[in-house]
Amino acid sequence: MELFEAIRTRHSVRAYDAKPVDRSLIEQVVEAGILAPTGMNRQTRRFTVIQNREKMDALAHAVGEAAGRGPGYNFYDPPVFILVSDQEDDPNGLANCACALENMMLAAQGLGLGAVWINQIGPVCQQPAVRALLTEMRLAPDQKVYGALSLGWPAGEGKKIEKNRDVVEWV
Ligand SMILES: Cc1cc2nc3c(=O)[nH]c(=O)nc-3n(C[C@H](O)[C@H](O)[C@H](O)COP(=O)(O)O)c2cc1C
Known part of the structure; x- marks a missing residue:
């Protein structure tokens, strides 16, 4: 798909x-995130690809509880959920992750996939029940999840x- 058509x-x-998404397509979406610009070219943002249903549900449950969304909270049950994180003390963290996420959403669109930004994890990602699951997923302690992407057909x-x-305004 031509770029502006995707935009x-x-x-x-x-x-x-429910149809699974081929790993090669997920890799292309993540590659689009990796190619996004970062402030001072630090490239400290990270991508955590979650396909394991139990782990995704456990994270959604913990986030729902911590964010006061209740036990039924979920990320719209996508086959793929990608956390986009950066160093907590980097003033460009959110902007870096936003650039990556928009690249990823456009790449998804170009591939015929659908996606949505999920925003609830960041504010609760240092709460113990949420952090424990992120640590299990090998997220470093100083990484904050600034956004996430639900992805699927x-x-x-x-x-x-x-x-x-x-x-x-045109001036
Ligand atoms: C920073 C940001 C946070 C968002 N957080 C959520 C979210 O947590 N849940 C959700 O369903 N959509 C979320 N969205 C998607 C917006 O609701 C959506 O982009 C907006 O309604 C416009 O619709 P469009 O993306 O179809 O153009 C978020 C979008 C952005 C840019």
């Missing part, structure tokens, strides 16, 4: 087919959001 057609996907068309274009 134009991308939208958040919150319902996924879209189930249905999804909802295309109209964008407000009255946001530009």
Whole structure:
């Protein structure tokens, strides 16, 4: 898919087919994240690819509890969930992860996959029950999860959001 076509057609996907996603496609999405720019070229952000259903559910449960979302909270049950983290004390951490996540969402769109940014982990990622699971997933203690990506084959068309274009000044 041509780049601007991917930018134009991308939208958040919150319902996924049960069909698994080939590892080669996941690798392309992660590669798009790796290729994103980082402040001062530090490249300290990390990607944690979760496909194991039990681990994903356990993380969602812990995040739901810690964030006060209740036991039914989940990440829309995607076949793939990717944590994007960076050093907690890096002032560019969020921006670095945002650049990576947008690259990944566009790559997903280009591959016919669907994705959505999940934001609930960051504020609770140092809470013990959440951190214990992140540590099991080999996330270093100083890494903060600034965002995450639910990823899979879209189930249905999804909802295309109209964008407000009255946001530009030409001076
Ligand atoms: C920083 C950020 C955080 C977001 N967090 C969530 C989230 O936690 N859960 C969710 O369902 N969507 C989340 N989204 C997706 C937005 O709701 C979505 O991008 C917005 O409604 C516009 O829709 P679109 O992506 O289809 O253009 C997030 C998006 C961004 C950029």
